[in-house]
Amino acid sequence: MSDSRAAILARLRAASHPAPAPVTPYRPPPSQDLTAGFMARVTSVLGTAERLPSQAEIPAATARYLTGLGLPPAAAIAAEFAGLDWSAAAIAALPPPEKASVSAAVARAPAASAETGTLLLSSRDPHGPWPDLLADTYIAILSEADISATFEDAVTRRAGNRLPRSLHAVTGPSRTGDIEQTLELGAHGAVRLHVLIVP
Amino acid sequence: MPQPEAALFVTCLADLMRPEVGFAAAALIARAGFSVVVPPQGCCGQPNYNAGDKEGARTLARAAIAALERFETVVVPSGSCGGMIAKHYPHLFDADDPWRARAEAVAGRTLELTQFLARHPLPDAPKRPAGRIAYHDSCSARREMGILAEPRQLIAAHTAGEIVEIADAEACCGFGGLFCVKYPEISARMASEKTAAIAASGADMLVAADLGCLLNLGGTLQREGAPIAVKHIAELLAGEP
Amino acid sequence: MTALDFKARAHAAMNDARLAPALKRMKSHFQMGRALAAQRFPDFEMLRDRAAAIRRRAISAMPDLLERFEANATAAGASVHWAADAAEACAIAARICRDNGVKRAIKSKSMATEEIHLNAHLKREGVEPVETDLGEYIIQLRGERPSHIIAPAIHLSKEDVAETFRAAHADLAPDRDISGRSELVREARIKLREAFLAADAGITGGNMLIAETGTILLVSNEGNIDLTATAPRVHIAVVGIDKIVESWDDAGIVLRVLARSATGQDMSSYVTCLTGAAAQDEDGPKQSHIILLDNGRSAMRASNKAEMLACIRCGACLNHCPIYAATGGHAYGGTYSGPMGAVLTPLFDGLSENADLPSASTFCGRCEAVCPVRIPLPMLLRHWREDAFAAGIPPRGERWGLGLWRWAGRAPWRYRLATRMASWGLRTLGWLQRGRIRRLPLAGGNFTASRDLTPPAGGTFQSRWRGER
Structure with a gap:
């Protein structure tokens, strides 16, 4: 094994190629309103988003979203939001999302990028990436302050001193065009993605 | 003041298959105010170059360079052969080969016919009716030489024809030199898709600036029995001989 | 093959x-x-220029960047392996499976593993790899090879897929309707969800190796890569050494051209970034293996095809x-x-x-x-x-023809003689076939198989030009 390492590196070092000048990182045109930009982009990739005046509105918004689509009024609620008044909204609050399939999950998306309407989950989140990967419907709670301009900025803010083992940048619901080139949502990850943006 | 000279590099296909394209090109160059010279010439070497015979291509390129290098302007009624000289000739020779500089010199002075006419405009003349014209860009003209507006502007300026665009205009017609003989089935499929798009455009005439595309598409249209005339842009602009 | x-x-x-x-x-x-x-996009050509430069910088600095990647990935808890060829990469993957008692593996679509025929090798070693990209899963059930790099099942209809699922999914009730595309997607989702949650190891490729942090970056639209790389207890990534980039900023630019060029999306639906192994309090595999695959790439880098290493497989x-x-993809007969x-x-x-x-x-x-x-x-x-x-x-005929053409073209008189003879021949054929040639002899017959050829209307241009002057 180490023989191959040495041999590969030796072969690579035996040939030299000129290097073009370093490239400046990409910056999108500055945006006045990252939240509006995020919402427009997430809608363009077949997700949905709405702004809530306060965190207390989350259960009612969840109920409106689920019943509006004729989905069962039940969801796995992240520990952080378990204390909200779910019974008032007639939502059956299931235990927090974990590594198991569930019809709907409500959990925080700790970072996002406005440029492409992308949420950034990680293995260091309280419930990992499971709310998006294993729920049919992911209702993401996003604080306005957590929206960055770009993917790179979101990663930098999320990483801190050490990158999590896995970062999951999610842009809209899961999709596939593998059968007859026709778009179908919900191949493996969330079939529906709804973002509740809170102050 | 004596007229400037321009060499006409007529291309093998015009030389052999469609001499009238050569005469039309010569007439246009003359109308643009140049004295036309046709130096004794052979092939530009592209068939060999494209088949991997780089040494053969070099041999033919040296002969063409020697024939053309005394002219300030070289005009080629083909994007394909024009691109070979203007874009590929310098790459045939190593940097320390004395032919490299000679190749670069000729390359820098070589223009495809519509490029030449865009720089050296034809005098105004009454516009002849020309019907609905589908203009087909050869891949070499479009992507290698970057020619897109020139032929359309020339047709609009000098004929009363209406230009209709062909759907999926960027697609290759399937000629490809030896390609059409080596891979006839694929070539025929590409050609028939192009002729279908031409027919769908409602054109009654197909015009292009490359005889390879025209022999391919014209021959396919003829075999299909499509009532669409086929002309090289030199013939269209020069008028009936 | x-x-x-x-x-x-x-x-x-x-x-x-x-x-x-x-x-x-x-x-x-x-x-x-x-x-x-x-x-x-505001200026896509500028973005392409930057992406092109980034990839060429990576080719230039490849050995140093790979060592940096290795050091950073190792520091984050991953094990980095180097494979000179397909056999070695397969052997390393099989050994990892053996050492960890892996019986069931799930896979996300990876051209590198297609290239080394990893699935066949693992099967021989008693590991059952299940493809999870929908198109690739369908292809695997049918025992075919992908026909398109990002849409492997492009050649199949929904009826073909339904038939494939009926044959493969033993527990699929005969009266269950899977005639529509969304029903087919749902059926695959259910089947593969079981596989994700039961698998011992997940095997992925990698779209980029980010040297500055030792991170593997992958893109997908289905989310299957995220599940493959995080649900099982062991993760194995097989990645060509050409996938190296220096920094996150570089990766960001490549990402922006990748999705737009591949599918016309601004961003792939899922971008998965894997750095090392999961910590004790972290979700995900505690064991992460990265197999850096050469398989001819270092030789390509030393050849006049080195620029192909810039490819991002869009x-x-x-x-x-x-x-x-x-022709579609199968005509090419290879992985790509x-x-x-x-x-x-x-x-x-x-x-x-x-x-x-x-x-x-x-x-x-x-x-x-x-x-x-x-x-x-x-x-x-x-x-x-x-x-x-x-x-x-x-073929000999082609080489002789080119040699003859070169010989004729070396002297103008020989070229003129050859074209005059050809012109005479074509005009004679035209006369014999009443004005248009429907059949040319020899290789020319391939031209006239689907086209007519109008013969020239007189001698060659050069002879007539000189004759007329």
């Missing part, structure tokens, strides 16, 4: 009545998607290639198809068996015109043709 040659495979594909409409749909779908995405060259549009396959397959599987691939191109240049990292694909194909010609691979 395949008994038929390219022409025979192309012939079979072109006579497959279901393939042509699928390819046509693919072509317009992907071409329009890319064009619109490029248009939406598939835009396939989507815009008229040859691919006519289209222009990228025509450059790569002779490298992986030998030039003499695959000389048709670089030869079957009109050099129309559309691949280069859309390549997000500006790889001069026609030039690379030309280099293969030069190698083939030097090795005497083209």
Whole structure:
């Protein structure tokens, strides 16, 4: 094994190629309103988003979203939001999302990028990436302050001193065009993605 | 003041298959105010170059360079052969080969016919009716030489024809030199898709600036029995001989 | 590997009545998607320039960057392995499975693992790998190879897929309706969800290796990569050494051209970034293995095809290639198809068996015109043709013809004599066939197989020009 390492590196070092000048990182045109930009982009990739005046509105918004689509009024609620008044909204609050399939999950998306309407989950989140990967419907709670301009900025803010083992940048619901080139949502990850943006 | 000279590099296909394209090109160059010279010439070497015979291509390129290098302007009624000289000739020779500089010199002075006419405009003349014209860009003209507006502007300026665009205009017609003989089935499929798009455009005439595309598409249209005339842009602009 | 040659495979594909409409749909779908995405972006050409420079910087600094990647990935808890060729990469993967008691593995679509035929090897070792990209899963159930780099099942209809699921999913109730696309997607989701949650190991490829942090970056639209790389207890990534980039900023630019060029999306639905192994309090595999695959890449880097290493496998060259549009991917006979396959397959599987691939191109240049990292694909194909010609691979008739043409062209009188004789011959044929030639002799017959040829209307231009002056 180490023989191959040495041999590969030796072969690579035996040939030299000129290097073009370093490239400046990409910056999108500055945006006045990252939240509006995020919402427009997430809608363009077949997700949905709405702004809530306060965190207390989350259960009612969840109920409106689920019943509006004729989905069962039940969801796995992240520990952080378990204390909200779910019974008032007639939502059956299931235990927090974990590594198991569930019809709907409500959990925080700790970072996002406005440029492409992308949420950034990680293995260091309280419930990992499971709310998006294993729920049919992911209702993401996003604080306005957590929206960055770009993917790179979101990663930098999320990483801190050490990158999590896995970062999951999610842009809209899961999709596939593998059968007859026709778009179908919900191949493996969330079939529906709804973002509740809170102050 | 004596007229400037321009060499006409007529291309093998015009030389052999469609001499009238050569005469039309010569007439246009003359109308643009140049004295036309046709130096004794052979092939530009592209068939060999494209088949991997780089040494053969070099041999033919040296002969063409020697024939053309005394002219300030070289005009080629083909994007394909024009691109070979203007874009590929310098790459045939190593940097320390004395032919490299000679190749670069000729390359820098070589223009495809519509490029030449865009720089050296034809005098105004009454516009002849020309019907609905589908203009087909050869891949070499479009992507290698970057020619897109020139032929359309020339047709609009000098004929009363209406230009209709062909759907999926960027697609290759399937000629490809030896390609059409080596891979006839694929070539025929590409050609028939192009002729279908031409027919769908409602054109009654197909015009292009490359005889390879025209022999391919014209021959396919003829075999299909499509009532669409086929002309090289030199013939269209020069008028009936 | 395949008994038929390219022409025979192309012939079979072109006579497959279901393939042509699928390819046509693919072509317009992907071409329009890319064009619109490029248009939406403020300055896509600038982005391509930067991506092209980033990839060439990576080729230039490849050995140093790979060592940096290795050091950073190792520090984050991953195990980095180096594989010189396909056999070594397969052996390493099999050993990891053996050491960890892996019986069931799930896989996300990976061209590198296709290239080394990892699935067949693992099966022989008693590991059952299940593909999880929907298209790749369908292909695996059917025992086929992918026909398109990002849409592997492009050649199949929903009826084909339904039939495949009926045959493979034993517990699928006979009265359950799977005639629609969404029902088929749902059926695969249910089946594969079980596989994800039961698997011991997840096997992925990698779209980029980010040297500055030792991170593997992957893209998907289905979310299957995220599940493959995080649900099982062991993760194995097989990644070509060409996938190296220096920094996150570089990766960000490549990401922006990748999705736009591939599917016309601004961003792939899922971008998965894996750094090391999971900590004790962290979700995900505690064991992470990265197999860095050479398999001819370091040799390619030393050749005149080095620029191919800049490829980010977006598939835009396939989507815009008229040859691919006519024949589909299987005709190419290798892991990769289209222009990228025509450059790569002779490298992986030998030039003499695959000389048709670089030869079957009109050099129309559309691949280069859309390549997000500006790889001069026609030039690379030309280099293969030069190698083939030097090795005497083209048929004797072609080589003789080219030699004769070169000999004639060396002296103007010989060229003039040859063209005058040809002109006379064509005019005679035209006279014999009443004005238009429907059948040319010899190789010319291939031209007239589908076209007429109007003979010249007189002697050659040069003889007439001089005669008239």
